[in-house]
Amino acid sequence: MRTLVSHTGTRYDVSDPRWKCDSGALLDLEFTPLFTPGDRPGMWRYRAALPIENDAHIVSFDEGGTPLTRTTVAGQDIWLKQDHLFPSGSYKDRGASVLISRAVELGVDRVVEDSSGNAGAAIAAYCAKAKIGCDIYVPDSTSPAKLAQIEAYGATLHRIPGSREDTANAALKAAKGQFYASHVWNPFFFHGTKTFAYEVVDQLGREPDRVVIPTGNGTLLIGVWIGFNDLLAAGRIERIPELIAVQAENCAPLHARRNGTDFTTAPTRAEGIAIAEPARQDQMLDIIGRSGGRIVTVSEEAIGDALEQAVADGWFIEPTSASALAAIPRLEPAETVVIPLTGHGLKSH
Numbered sequence: 001m002r003t004l005v006s007h008t009g010t011r012y013d014v015s016d017p018r019w020k021c022d023s024g025a026l027l028d029l030e031f032t033p034l035f036t037p038g039d040r041p042g043m044w045r046y047r048a049a050l051p052i053e054n055d056a057h058i059v060s061f062d063e064g065g066t067p068l069t070r071t072t073v074a075g076q077d078i079w080l081k082q083d084h085l086f087p088s089g090s091y092k093d094r095g096a097s098v099l100i101s102r103a104v105e106l107g108v109d110r111v112v113e114d115s116s117g118n119a120g121a122a123i124a125a126y127c128a129k130a131k132i133g134c135d136i137y138v139p140d141s142t143s144p145a146k147l148a149q150i151e152a153y154g155a156t157l158h159r160i161p162g163s164r165e166d167t168a169n170a171a172l173k174a175a176k177g178q179f180y181a182s183h184v185w186n187p188f189f190f191h192g193t194k195t196f197a198y199e200v201v202d203q204l205g206r207e208p209d210r211v212v213i214p215t216g217n218g219t220l221l222i223g224v225w226i227g228f229n230d231l232l233a234a235g236r237i238e239r240i241p242e243l244i245a246v247q248a249e250n251c252a253p254l255h256a257r258r259n260g261t262d263f264t265t266a267p268t269r270a271e272g273i274a275i276a277e278p279a280r281q282d283q284m285l286d287i288i289g290r291s292g293g294r295i296v297t298v299s300e301e302a303i304g305d306a307l308e309q310a311v312a313d314g315w316f317i318e319p320t321s322a323s324a325l326a327a328i329p330r331l332e333p334a335e336t337v338v339i340p341l342t343g344h345g346l347k348s349h
């Protein structure tokens with residue numbers, strides 16, 4: 001059974017193509033995954049845990065199954081999960097594969113999406129594979145490599161002056177009467193990103209103690225939470241790891257909310273997490289608290305230093321991804337710490 005459930009409790013049949021409640025509230029997807037071993041490569045080996053009815057609708061490049069590699073970061077033993085090695089160069093492909101499969105399932109022939117760049121590139125890639133049209137809205141300031149990538153896939157690119165929120169508003173207008181393939185609003189996206197948690201547990205043979213995640217709209221944070229909870233419910237792990245949300249000091253709305261401090265924003269080179277008004281912030285704060293985790297903010301200098309060190313060690317990642325590495329010196333050591341490398345360096349250099 002798959003049911004759309006709004007944050008105000010209203011329930012909708014899954015055949016409904018809606019992305020929000022009539023009240024305007026966010027939707028989640030209620031779905032009980034099965035962990036029947038699958039024979040597909042990558043993240044679709046968890047086929048029975050992914051909420052797509054018919055195999056014929058799956059849009060996939062056999063993505064996922066990214067390496068989990070042990071290394072040293074700031075003097076601590078860390079496991080890096082190499083999600084920058086996805087077909088479009090970021091972990092967003094996990095969500096895009098499930099969300100665009102969902103669009104195919106609904107018979108949609110054109111979608112609208114807004115993004116700081118990577119989710120737009122991922123949606124454009126999967127739309128190209130599915131031969132679905134797409135309009136991608138991004139802030140004008142988005143890295144040129146991401147803009148070129150989105151256009152190369154054949155998407156119609158809309159560059160919006162102003163903030164990330166101005167971009168979201170432009171997309172919302174365009175989405176009236178079209179399928180809004182929003183990685184923030186559409187809950188199917190999170191049922192792709194949850195496979196991050198499934199893979200980590202399979203690779204380690206147990207749950208990690210902590211996962212440190214660059215967090216803007218929370219699509220990895222929320223997905224990872226769903227994934228670990230699925231595994232807990234299935235008796236595959238004993239407890240939920242501590243989830244640490246990393247925000248740039250220059251744009252840290254979760255941190256301000258949690259501490260009751262004034263929120264101001266300034267530009268940050270971590271463009272993927274420059275989200276001043278994340279739609280799911282209540283949900284994220286709840287998840288962070290319930291996992292026993294917390295929010296860590298990192299300065300522009302710390303992000304720059306962490307990036308420089310990572311690249312000098314051979315990890316070619318983008319600045320947003322380096323923000324999680326920058327958080328390590330701010331955290332007390334834990335035994336098994338996992339950090340996703342979320343975006344490839346070619347996108348920002």
Ligand SMILES: Cc1ncc(COP(=O)(O)O)c(C=O)c1O
Nearest residue numbers: 118215216217218219272342343
């Ligand atoms: C490279 C990278 N890392 C992390 C994130 C954070 O994802 P979210 O905004 O869903 O929390 C993004 C978002 O665009 C990103 O591009």
